[in-house]
Amino acid sequence: MTYNQTLNPSILGDRVEILELYRPESLRLALRITGNPTTAEDVVQSAYLRLIQAPAIPALIPELIRYIRRTVTNCAIDHLRLQHPQSALNENLPNTENPILDLEINQILSQLSPEHRAILALHLGEGYSYKEIADTLSIPMGTVASRLNQARTEFKKIWEAK
Amino acid sequence: MPLSQSKQDRQIDALLTDHYDRLTHPPKAEPEFDLTPIFNKLKAAVSKSKITNRIKKPEPQP
Numbered sequence: 001m002t003y004n005q006t007l008n009p010s011i012l013g014d015r016v017e018i019l020e021l022y023r024p025e026s027l028r029l030a031l032r033i034t035g036n037p038t039t040a041e042d043v044v045q046s047a048y049l050r051l052i053q054a055p056a057i058p059a060l061i062p063e064l065i066r067y068i069r070r071t072v073t074n075c076a077i078d079h080l081r082l083q084h085p086q087s088a089l090n091e092n093l094p095n096t097e098n099p100i101l102d103l104e105i106n107q108i109l110s111q112l113s114p115e116h117r118a119i120l121a122l123h124l125g126e127g128y129s130y131k132e133i134a135d136t137l138s139i140p141m142g143t144v145a146s147r148l149n150q151a152r153t154e155f156k157k158i159w160e161a162k
Numbered sequence: 163m164p165l166s167q168s169k170q171d172r173q174i175d176a177l178l179t180d181h182y183d184r185l186t187h188p189p190k191a192e193p194e195f196d197l198t199p200i201f202n203k204l205k206a207a208v209s210k211s212k213i214t215n216r217i218k219k220p221e222p223q224p
Contacts, residue, residue, distance in 0.1 A: 035185065102181055105178070125186075
């Protein structure tokens with residue numbers, strides 16, 4: 001992502017422009033957390049609405065990126081909380097190279113808590129380190145490690161039981 | 163952590179990493195079957211047979 005350094009996040013027009021530049025990354029993150037392209041679009045829409053309406057957002061680029069990432073992650077978690085846990089079972093085959101396996105994995109992930117799904121997507125999908133996740137979600141690194149371990153154990157348990 | 167458990171964890175990590183990768187990189191659409199090479203071969207065969215026919219054409223009897 002390249003920013004025009006003259007863009008000022010406190011000016012609405014500039015803020016929209018910055019957010020649009022980051023949209024592909026936001027969509028990718030939302031898709032990895034939710035596992036569904038339509039839900040990912042909805043998540044990014046609500047996250048961007050929050051970001052546009054926020055009274056102030058960080059002016060420095062690295063902080064701003066973390067802020068966008070955190071908002072998208074929180075919106076995805078909120079969406080998953082509202083979603084019926086069984087809804088993933090009625091989903092169509094995803095458009096991937098291995099749709100049957102990916103549907104099966106999506107169905108297992110849908111049984112995990114939204115926080116666990118988010119931490120798996122951030123670490124294994126986006127490749128963020130414990131420190132980056134801790135900074136993004138404003139939680140201690142120890143919490144990242146234990147949440148990740150719990151998420152993995154839970155996934156493994158369901159995967160092995162099927 | 164026992165070694166076998168950490169190995170299992172790595173397998174789960176690899177399974178999920180591949181899954182996240184596939185989710186965000188949908189397969190490219192299959193290209194439509196291109197009949198052009200076959201058509202060209204047929205065309206070449208037909209024109210070749212015309213030449214052969216022309217060569218083999220019996221000369222008119224006097």
